[in-house]
Amino acid sequence: MELSLVVTTDEVVEELNRTYRGVNRTTDVLAFPLEGGDFPSLPGVSKHLGEVIISFPQATRQAEEQGHQLREELSLLVIHGILHLLGYEDEDENEEPRMRAREAEILKLVLEEK
Secondary structure, X not given: OEEEEEEEOHHHHHXXXXXXXXXXXXXXXXXXXXXXXXXXXXXXXXXXXEEEEEEHHHHHHHHHHHOOOHHHHHHHHHHHHHHHHOOOOOXXXXXXXXXXXXXXXXXXXXXXXX
16 A cells, blocks of 8 residues: 655645645644545556645644654554544544554554664
8 A cells, every 4th residue: 555645844734634624723733534445456567545734844843842752743644544444533532542552552662663
């Protein structure tokens, strides 16, 4: 599987957030799954999941606020975005604990591999 990862500015993320979610502010990460349903799998060609877009300035602020390294925050945001592409949800109170647990599990593995 493959995905696109974009690390950009607050302004770009704010515009995308406003355009596609109706929220007029920046956010840390946006995930846009590939639209159009199931496509046939071709031998030797990876399935494209979609796009993960991260605001670098927001990630920097959050790392400072949380008191951890920027590397950890960026890793968490990439994981969070990928989980959204895979169908996990954190805006549903019943689904959020499942997503947060999976994030923590994957982040632990990523940070152990320094």
